[in-house]
Amino acid sequence: MSIFISTDALASALGDTRLRIVDATLFLPGTPRDARAEFEAGLIPGAAFLDLDTLADPNDPAPHSLPTDDAMTQRVQALGIDADSRIILYDNSPIRSAARAWWMMRLYGVGASAAILDGGLPKWLAEGRATASGAATPAPGTATARIDRAQVRSKADMLANLASGESQMLDARGAGRFTGTEAEPRPGMASGHIPGSRNLPYSALFAADNSMKSPEELRALYESAGIDLSRPVITTCGSGVTAAILLAGLETLGANDVSIYDGSWAEWGFDPATPKATGAA
Template sequence: MKAIKRFAATTLMVVAAWVSTSSSVLASEHLVSTDWLEKNLNNPKVKLIEVSVNPGVYERGHIAGASNFVWHTDLVDTVKRDIVAKDQFQQLLRKAGVSKDSTVVLYGDTNNWFAAWGAWIFDIYQVPNVKLLDGGRSKWEAEKRPLTLAQKAVKPGNITLGEPDYSLRAGLQDVLAIAEKRRDYSLIDIRSKDEYEGKVFAPAGVQELAVRAGHVPGAVNVPWGSAVAADGSFKSKEELKQLYAAVGIDGSKPVVVYCRIGERSSHTWFALKKILGYDVRNYDGSWTEYGNSVGVPITNIAGTVWGGK
């Protein structure tokens, strides 16, 4: 009897340790681990989609079975600087084999920035059961998991999209109302400290620029990278709560996040919305829209003046 009790106690300790480990690895049900994904690559219900920003990454090798979505042509209106239209997006999803009972897993390069952008658009169109590969392509490669050059033929899916939920999106007028204190929202600038303070107009080498530097008045600065561990996976739910609570973001009121063109802020939107469960909107116009708008208030700590070069 004592041996049985000892065995039972040991088993409970092992289970408790496993649960603790699992919860620390995955901060949310909206994430999947690299281990889970590798074990489910042949699951017909799992539809894998790569959304990378760097040209040729998918073609040089991708996770087996993944379809390729090109963010700047597939996920946006290329003329209007808007998100992809419903009919076009539905056709894209069906071509990738997505049906109403599919589990969609998104992943990409650069710490899942554009994969998170994809997750945000999937949420706007209310696509069910969408996950992000925790740590993205970088973590998969670092663990030396397999890539392939082969592009697998996909049986078309049958998903039907409803009307878009624009409550997940903020526009210029929404952000201006927050800046002028006509709307009681929290505002997070997730760019680097130098961008936030106005020391630089944009990260080195980028093409999308604003004529003014600085940030939206009232915005706090929590660079997107603060939300991830060294391997690119999200920090635990408790760590994320503490991170944002330190700057007064506790979920008690709605939050708007922004960056330069909306991709890095999508990553923070995912952390706040999908892990912490806060009411969050992504301002995809971000600094390239706000910083180029005439007459809007701006805080520029560094005092830089654009020279037109």
């Protein structure tokens, strides 16, 4: 299965017994919206709610840090996911959080395949497609989650990369946060970016209908940000969520050495010992 699935393809697949549709909506801190309440008010038929905001390691101070294998296993089984499930992830969030959930499913080896609904719930609704309300409880699944740490970068990895320059670093935050001219949403966090990083705001990857832009447009965006698609890339953002959008775009273009710094700026920006830069890339 490709990274993205169209609304037409999902509509045609409804009723497939292997299909598991998952709402992965997540909002930034301070956003006056309730992801679960919105899900229950209007969901794609058959969907279950992931509650991505709570799918994290409670012992890690960085928000949205990756959960333990056991916690991930419990969550996906509660969603009714089996080892051979066909998983479709969508969201209704400005930060396109389904990409983070897609990356996590793959990272933990969950299900036979996973894909992101291109355009998410906004496109589905704009096309007048059917929705349901209320939250059904699926039969427990049997999938087992085991993380592949080779796809994740730590703060130590990032510090080592500053010395080696082996991988390019690409930040998905908006230009104001990247340059340091706009304050971070979390109190006490430094502004700026990891030295040597390039910047490509995740929002630039989407068309007006909320779907991902064409491969030609994506390639132009990455190249204009100074990224060489033939070299390794580590994507970063505020807390590891929108970095997954840049990773999905890179892999759409055939890049095969792409990883995410999961702690991202939420970890780096709070640490007074890490080097920080401001201004343009």
